[in-house]
């Protein structure tokens with residue numbers, strides 16, 4: 001199977017400190033890949049390199065359909081089909097849920113196309129589709145600022161999905177969520193993966209255990225191991241890394 005994303009020997013040097021020391025990673029179609037590892041392992045830095053926020057000192061990022069993307073500007077990488085949901089909120093609280101999604105629809109190049117009713121109905125259908133996916137169809141006319149915490153997070157995910165990415169990067173998507181919201185988010189992520197691969201950085205091991213198939217463990221700027229959660233939990237190095245820092249992986 002051909003990967004949708006390949007990271008090859010990625011190194012990042014922050015003024016002499018190597019946050020990434022040669023990371024290799026493949027993410028495949030229809031995959032939800034979890035990226036775990038203790039604080040400072042380099043998980044966020046890797047997402048930053050993939051979306052173009054941070055430049056790799058060495059290595060290549062290859063994205064299906066676009067070739068090598070690590071020299072491309074951030075907005076070009078986004079246009080190529082890599083979406084990133086940051087932890088910091090990006091919704092417009094005074095606009096409705098519908099309006100937030102409308103603003104996020106990819107701007108079409110042709111002004112004429114923008115003016116046609118056909119496009120408007122297409123856009124509406126697309127927003128309806130996303131609203132259903134993120135389970136906010138009954139909140140479409142509510143101001144986004146009034147939504148519950150979990151619903152705001154789903155709206156933000158929807159604002160990324162509406163741009164039809166091929167890869168979605170999520171950084172701790174369930175932070176601050178209730179148990180029910182966490183579970184819904186887990187199912188949402190798997191639903192998204194039917195159309196768009198998902199790479200998730202997550203610290204919550206219960207969540208990873210419940211919703212992961214393939215997990216990549218990072219430590220000190222490198223990939224320690226990959227496998228199912230059951231497999232990585234058995235890995236002695238992984239146990240040592242987590243227990244050595246007073247954290248449990250199981």
Ligand SMILES: Nc1ncnc2c1ncn2[C@@H]1O[C@H](COP(=O)(O)OP(=O)(O)OP(=O)(O)O)[C@@H](O)[C@H]1O
Pocket residue numbers: 014017019037038039040041042043044045046
């Ligand atoms: N801009 C920067 N300049 C210097 N060092 C940095 C910079 N960004 C990150 N680092 C360092 O790089 C290392 C990796 O950080 P990173 O945030 O990628 O880890 P992480 O695995 O995402 O950690 P956490 O789980 O705590 O978010 C850390 O030691 C961090 O202090």
